[in-house]
Amino acid sequence: MATDYEAVIGLEVHVELKTKSKIFCSCPTTFGGESNTHVCPGCLGLPGVLPVLNRKVVEYAIKAGLALNCEIAEFTKFDRKNYHYPDLPKNYQLSQFDLPICQQGYLEIEINDNQKKIGINRIHMEEDAGKLVHQGDNIARAEYSLVDCNRSSVPLLEIVSEPDMRSAEEARVYLEKLKAILEYLDISDCKMEEGSLRCDANVSIRPRGQRTLGTKTEIKNMNSFRSLQRAVEYEIERQIDAKEAGEPIVQETRGWDEVTGVTLSMRSKEEADDYRYFPEPDLPPLRIDRAWVEELQQQQPELPAARKERFIQDYGLPNYDAEILTNSRALADFYEASCSLYPNPKVVSNWVMGELLHLLNAENLEITQSRVTPERLAEMLQLIDKGTISGKLAKTVLEEMFKTGQPPQAIVQAKGLVQITDESALTIVVDQVLEANPKVVEDYRKGKGKALGFLVGQVMKQTRGQASPEVVNRLLKTRL
Amino acid sequence: MAKLNQLTIHALRDLLDSGQVSPTEVLDACLKRIEQVDPQVKAFITLIPEAARARAKQLEDLGKDKLATHSLAGIPFALKDNLCTKGILTTCASRMLANFIPPYDSAMVEKLEAACAITIGKANLDEFSMGSSTETSSFFPTANPWDLERVPGGSSGGSAAAVAADEVIFALGSDAGGSLRIPAAFCGLVGMKPTYGRVSRYGLISYAPSLDQIGPLTKDVTDCALVLNTIAGHDARDANSVPVEVPDYTSFLKEDLQGLRIGVPREYFFPGLDPRVKELVQKALLRLEELGAICEEVSLPHTEYALPVYHLISTAEASSTLARYDGVNYGYRAAADDLDTMLQKTRTEAFGPEVKRRIILGTYALSSGCYDAYYLKAQKVRTLIKQDFDQAFAQYDLLVSPTAPGVAFSFGEKEDPLSMYLLDFCTNPLNLAGLPGISIPCGFIQKMPVGLQFIGRPFSEGTLLQAAYAYEQSTEWHRQKPDLDNDCI
Numbered sequence: 004m005a006t007d008y009e010a011v012i013g014l015e016v017h018v019e020l021k022t023k024s025k026i027f028c029s030c031p032t033t034f035g036g037e038s039n040t041h042v043c044p045g046c047l048g049l050p051g052v053l054p055v056l057n058r059k060v061v062e063y064a065i066k067a068g069l070a071l072n073c074e075i076a077e078f079t080k081f082d083r084k085n086y087h088y089p090d091l092p093k094n095y096q097l098s099q100f101d102l103p104i105c106q107q108g109y110l111e112i113e114i115n116d117n118q119k120k121i122g123i124n125r126i127h128m129e130e131d132a133g134k135l136v137h138q139g140d141n142i143a144r145a146e147y148s149l150v151d152c153n154r155s156s157v158p159l160l161e162i163v164s165e166p167d168m169r170s171a172e173e174a175r176v177y178l179e180k181l182k183a184i185l186e187y188l189d190i191s192d193c194k195m196e197e198g199s200l201r202c203d204a205n206v207s208i209r210p211r212g213q214r215t216l217g218t219k220t221e222i223k224n225m226n227s228f229r230s231l232q233r234a235v236e237y238e239i240e241r242q243i244d245a246k247e248a249g250e251p252i253v254q255e256t257r258g259w260d261e262v263t264g265v266t267l268s269m270r271s272k273e274e275a276d277d278y279r280y281f282p283e284p285d286l287p288p289l290r291i292d293r294a295w296v297e298e299l300q301q302q303q304p305e306l307p308a309a310r311k312e313r314f315i316q317d318y319g320l321p322n323y324d325a326e327i328l329t330n331s332r333a334l335a336d337f338y339e340a341s342c343s344l345y346p347n348p349k350v351v352s353n354w355v356m357g358e359l360l361h362l363l364n365a366e367n368l369e370i371t372q373s374r375v376t377p378e379r380l381a382e383m384l385q386l387i388d389k390g391t392i393s394g395k396l397a398k399t400v401l402e403e404m405f406k407t408g409q410p411p412q413a414i415v416q417a418k419g420l421v422q423i424t425d426e427s428a429l430t431i432v433v434d435q436v437l438e439a440n441p442k443v444v445e446d447y448r449k450g451k452g453k454a455l456g457f458l459v460g461q462v463m464k465q466t467r468g469q470a471s472p473e474v475v476n477r478l479l480k481t482r483l
Numbered sequence: 484m485a486k487l488n489q490l491t492i493h494a495l496r497d498l499l500d501s502g503q504v505s506p507t508e509v510l511d512a513c514l515k516r517i518e519q520v521d522p523q524v525k526a527f528i529t530l531i532p533e534a535a536r537a538r539a540k541q542l543e544d545l546g547k548d549k550l551a552t553h554s555l556a557g558i559p560f561a562l563k564d565n566l567c568t569k570g571i572l573t574t575c576a577s578r579m580l581a582n583f584i585p586p587y588d589s590a591m592v593e594k595l596e597a598a599c600a601i602t603i604g605k606a607n608l609d610e611f612s613m614g615s616s617t618e619t620s621s622f623f624p625t626a627n628p629w630d631l632e633r634v635p636g637g638s639s640g641g642s643a644a645a646v647a648a649d650e651v652i653f654a655l656g657s658d659a660g661g662s663l664r665i666p667a668a669f670c671g672l673v674g675m676k677p678t679y680g681r682v683s684r685y686g687l688i689s690y691a692p693s694l695d696q697i698g699p700l701t702k703d704v705t706d707c708a709l710v711l712n713t714i715a716g717h718d719a720r721d722a723n724s725v726p727v728e729v730p731d732y733t734s735f736l737k738e739d740l741q742g743l744r745i746g747v748p749r750e751y752f753f754p755g756l757d758p759r760v761k762e763l764v765q766k767a768l769l770r771l772e773e774l775g776a777i778c779e780e781v782s783l784p785h786t787e788y789a790l791p792v793y794h795l796i797s798t799a800e801a802s803s804t805l806a807r808y809d810g811v812n813y814g815y816r817a818a819a820d821d822l823d824t825m826l827q828k829t830r831t832e833a834f835g836p837e838v839k840r841r842i843i844l845g846t847y848a849l850s851s852g853c854y855d856a857y858y859l860k861a862q863k864v865r866t867l868i869k870q871d872f873d874q875a876f877a878q879y880d881l882l883v884s885p886t887a888p889g890v891a892f893s894f895g896e897k898e899d900p901l902s903m904y905l906l907d908f909c910t911n912p913l914n915l916a917g918l919p920g921i922s923i924p925c926g927f928i929q930k931m932p933v934g935l936q937f938i939g940r941p942f943s944e945g946t947l948l949q950a951a952y953a954y955e956q957s958t959e960w961h962r963q964k965p966d967l968d969n970d971c972i
């Protein structure tokens with residue numbers, strides 16, 4: 004019988020903090036911009052310029068630590084991580100080695116209605132590197148490469164989980180929850196596509212029941228939640244296949260290829276660097292004042308878990324709805340704004356989670372990019388209540404709102420989508436349909452209930468969906 | 484009568500403030516002297532006479548009354564060439580930075596500009612300050628004005644030689660292990676390494692960031708106090724700079740040492756010390772007692788470990804600090820077809836042997852498997868060395884020792900790096916402990932100057948100046964000048 008394997012997964016997540024200025028100089032952190040325009044002698048690594056720590060970065064790190072239930076260090080320091088690469092102007096990165104600012108926390112995730120705590124090993128502060136632009140596919144084959152230091156010294160938090168995840172789905176859910184928390188804290192944009200949220204996964208397998216860990220591989224280049232899940236799924240399968248075939252699993256870094264859907268070896272541990280960490284002499288160590296931590300704790304905003312609880316309590320939403328709606332701060336804000344204008348929480352939830360998310364996902368847009376505002380959504384729901392449009396028509400109206408951003412009223416009028424409730428007008432159509440379908444009429448009278456549905460459909464077809472289903476039903480029944 | 488370039492800052496201030504001489508006249512005297520002696524002394528890597536003349540003219544236009552409100556108005560000076568000057572070549576005496584023009588000024592340049600002093604040029608040094616003789620400069624060695632066959636000390640050798648040769652009135656240097664005090668001793672000057680954090684390091688091209696401190700090289704103690712008044716103070720751009728108030732250092736210049744308790748660390752009279760230096764230091768101690776001080780022997784038991792600890796920490800920091808010189812963004816770049824070759828060739832071709840030696844030592848000390856045994860252990864011993872000083876300063880206001888174990892030596896005399904490293908025996912413990920120290924002349928051995936070192940508590944520069952001034956005023960050593968005119972015709 005084949006061995007039953009268990010996957011062991013840990014994630015290392017880098018988030019860019021959205022402070023106004025960089026971590027060790029006053030350059031802006033704004034994404035994009037002409038190459039090398041957000042730079043100064045400091046973040047260019049010119050000699051003689053010293054790092055000066057941005058206090059906001061420490062504040063954000065503490066906020067993240069508190070939200071992730073970490074211990075906040077009383078004494079912390081920066082270290083130099085030494086390695087040569089042309090995108091790193093000083094050829095060392097200021098990071099934190101043995102005394103990170105936050106340690107030993109956890110994050111709670113929910114999988115199939117089960118709660119699970121994922122340990123947070125540490126959170127540390129560090130500076131980002133610059134970016135290389137190759138004239139060619141990579142640095143080895145490029146005709147030349149250019150260095151853009153706009154991103155150099157942008158503040159990062161590295162959040163390292165314990166190897167507590169057991170499936171690719173758990174890994175994805177953990178990352179989604181982490182993103183949600185960071186968004187709620189308003190300390191990062193968390194945009195995977197812009198690189199402000201980056202994730203590496205450590206993956207190993209072991210026979211179920213075994214306590215020691217198997218050899219792990221580190222997976223890089225995953226640019227979305229979906230690719231994280233796919234990459235980890237693939238890697239688990241690959242390792243199981245290797246084990247079953249009697250091949251060794253090599254400790255190495257592997258890159259995820261989105262197009263082919265496989266992970267490929269990038270470099271093995273033998274070639275790994277010795278980073279020669281040592282304390283940064285240009286920055287004195289930090290003492291984190293307990294009163295400051297206390298103050299930040301007081302200022303913490305409502306986090307996803309608390310908001311979800313509130314959604315269940317105050318709006319009477321089911322667990323499932325509350326989980327999805329609160330997993331994005333912007334979505335939850337949208338929902339609450341809509342509810343305040345149209346106080347029927349479950350109806351709003353159905354529309355937001357159903358049609359609206361469907362439209363957003365199809366276009367790969369965020370709720371913040373939606374042309375449908377809470378005001379417009381509420382107006383549309385009121386049109387349904389007034390009977391101006393049917394629920395079915397409302398879907399068409401919403402699609403149009405989503406595309407054009409116009410108010411629902413205008414769409415309804417422009418497209419002549421107003422529901423026909425006028426009985427005399429509808430009676431004519433109903434009579435025509437009955438006349439044209441004598442066999443169906445007979446079926447109905449013989450007791451075939453389904454036949455009514457067909458007849459309603461025919462009326463709707465004739466009226467291009469504008470007939471009020473209620474009125475049509477009533478008219479048909481009285482005539483039959 | 485003495486020429487203008489031979490005078491001190493305070494003597495010139497009187498002449499400038501009263502309008503007896505103009506900044507241009509002082510500058511011209513210096514430039515003339517440079518023209519006359521620098522081909523032999525070779526103190527400068529870069530001279531900026533036109534900019535200096537324009538500045539002198541500008542200051543004159545301000546009028547003498549307005550000028551008199553600025554502490555160093557119209558005083559020509561030299562900067563060690565590891566202090567960044569906007570738009571002016573800053574080389575660290577290395578091929579690596581032979582073409583480097585910083586887009587910014589160091590804090591020192593800003594302060595001295597604000598004080599209306601006049602930059603004359605950038606002075607030679609050991610490459611990236613790694614050396615004690617200025618012989619490791621990639622460009623040329625600087626000669627000692629007291630004997631052109633000898634070294635001026637290092638690494639701030641160009642700065643010291645320029646002042647000793649009366650080419651400038653004062654100079655700034657930096658000191659990671661003795662780099663201001665050794666040249667001061669060898670060239671018969673006053674050299675002060677202030678407390679770590681007293682002077683902003685912004686714009687100083689570092690050798691070892693936890694040890695480096697900028698300080699003045701002057702012709703006497705009064706000038707030292709005047710320059711320190713200008714350069715000391717907190718700077719938010721240097722996180723290690725300390726917000727301690729800056730007193731008027733000239734207020735400490737008193738000739739009385741009544742009741743001052745001076746400790747004499749036994750370990751600083753080590754076997755490598757020239758007995759003639761020891762004799763001069765002992766004479767100086769007698770003089771200090773005559774002035775009212777109480778001198779007693781004290782022990783700093785971990786002194787013998789300071790030298791290896793210093794070299795482990797300084798080389799470790801340097802190996803990382805100098806990693807940025809890779810030919811990618813600025814400085815020297817070797818031609819090559821691929822990145823790795825470019826990196827290797829750049830560093831091979833542009834760093835001199837002493838820099839390479841220290842980078843390799845430091846890289847080794849930090850490498851995995853060696854870190855605990857070398858770097859970490861060195862940091863622990865560094866704490867013990869600090870504690871030695873703490874204990875001594877519980878009993879004494881000051882400590883006194885020789886500055887260098889001997890007088891300036893001849894070029895090429897110390898080929899063995901270890902014998903060169905021994906020169907810093909009495910100076911580098913202060914850097915490890917972050918303490919201030921001053922070297923002042925205390926006699927001559929066969930016409931070569933000898934230095935006496937005072938060591939103080941953190942931020943006790945005032946006390947150091949007081950003792951140094953009282954001693955200086957009771958001697959004539961500081962009034963002697965090298966007889967360069969016969970050597971430079």
Ligand SMILES: [Zn+2]
Nearest residue numbers: 028030043046
């Ligand atoms: Zn910058």
